Amino acid sequence: MSKMFTLYGAQMSLYTGKARAYLTYKKIPFREVFSSVKVYKSIIEPKTGVRFIPVVETPEGEFIQDTVHIIDELEKRFEGHSIYPATPKQQLVSEIFQLWGDEWLVIPAMHYRWNKNNFPFIYEEFGRVATPNMPAFVRRFFGKKLASRFKGFVPVLGITEKTIPAIEDWFENHVLVELNKHFSTHEFLLGSRPCAGDFGLFGPLYAHLYRDPVPGAILREKAPHVAKWVERLRNPPKNDGSWLEGDAIPDTLIPLLSRIFKEFWPVLMHSVESVQKWIVENPDVEKIPRSIGFHQFTIGGISEKRAIMPFQQWKLQRVVDVYNKFDVEQKANVDNFINASFGLKIEALPMSKRLQRKNNKLVVA
Structure with a gap:
């Protein structure tokens, strides 16, 4: 049996980005399979009982869903390059940032993807789910239909005409500013080694806010050190690095x-x-x-x-x-x-x- 893991996901998927970055950092051998409609129907739904990505298949044929669960399980199997700090304050802060990235940065991620002119890029990306091997214009047609389901979720997150100006000010003039300031002096959240919190932030900041055209341009212009952090986590350093000494929080x-x-x-x-x-x-x-x-x-x-x-x-x-x-x-x-x-x-x-x-x-x- 192959020792290769399989990641079922997609480039435009927030949580797939998080899982992929983690697998890459841990040097876990894996191949990635795009989650087309065929893959959903033949693998993801039958094996997990749900329609959510990413899913990781182990060499033993076990299917693990949800990034927190995926990371927890793989941390047990691959002890080197741990992303969990050993000291209490850093451990807690790491988990808080992972939670914030997973559940709160979804707000700007979804706003900038669906309320800005990221088209036809996004339609083509989503079109690959239904028609992965068809020309771009066909992918755009089907992608627009599929994407409408995701766009419909935007108001559920509290993203409305009332909050949009506040969300943009909050993200561009506060969150990005503070993150840029931090990453101008630190490679990762807690030093020169990524923690679970880094991967929590990476999902929305990479898959939506770095890759999508409009927010990507804003991020690179207003927060170049955040863009460099994204690239560092996409192509992690070969050495482990270290967390700050003395359980310090920057x-x-x-x-x-x-x-x-x-x-x-x-x-x-x-x-x-x-x-x-x-x-x-x-x-x-x-x-x-x-x-x-x-x-x-x-x-x-x-x-x-x-x-x-x-x-x-x-x-x-x-x-x-x-x-x-x-x-x-x-x-x-x-x-x-x-x-x-x-x-x-x-x-x-x-x-x-x-x-x-x-x-x-x-x-x-």
Whole structure:
């Protein structure tokens, strides 16, 4: 049996970009198979029970779906070049950035892809799913039909006429500025070695915001050091590099962490409260819906409604689990950092009803 892994995904896919960068960095031998309609119907759906990419097939014939799960499983099998810092503050910050990249940077990623003139590039990219071997004009025709489904998801994320100016200001004049400042002095988030947080950021910043024509031009012009970071993670250095000594968190990350806790954290907290309530009100339902209503959120000072997504609780549980593994002294150090810098307490998160993934579907634990 071949020892080669197989990555089922697509270049325009946010999470495929994350998985591909991880496999490349870890030097895991893999081949990539484009997720055409034929591949979805013959492999992805029958083997995983869902229609989501990326999927990684192991040499033993196991199919792993979701990037967090993929990375966790492969970290167990390939111990070298670990992306999990060993020290508590760095470990927690890494997980927070992974969560932010996976779940919050989706907002600018989806806005700039679907509300800017990235066409016909995007239509051709999506057209490959339905007609991978046809000429470009045919791919554009079918791609436009397929892409409309994804574009329809934009308002669900709270991307509306009301929030678009705030999203653009937030991303271009704050997030990119702070990331550019950080990557002007650090190769990766926590030093000269990528952590899980780097790969979380890479998904949206590469697949949507670097590759797509309009946001790609903005990113290269306004944040050239971020563009260089993208290239570093696409073509990682041969040596391991190192994380900063003494469990240090760079000062250049503090403004970004402040924004995460101010804007993203309240959304997570209310999502958890809503999930806990939903579970109590639906005691006989095991499978959790992808969304359970809407709630208010604020970005760039503007409020709007967006879908409540239970999957974010599953992702947040991971942050809490990392924290709960620390010993008393480690927790004290982390508490001092988080509470003194941001006025928060990780252990205070109300998640008595936990979620888990069962057969690639979200269920009550």
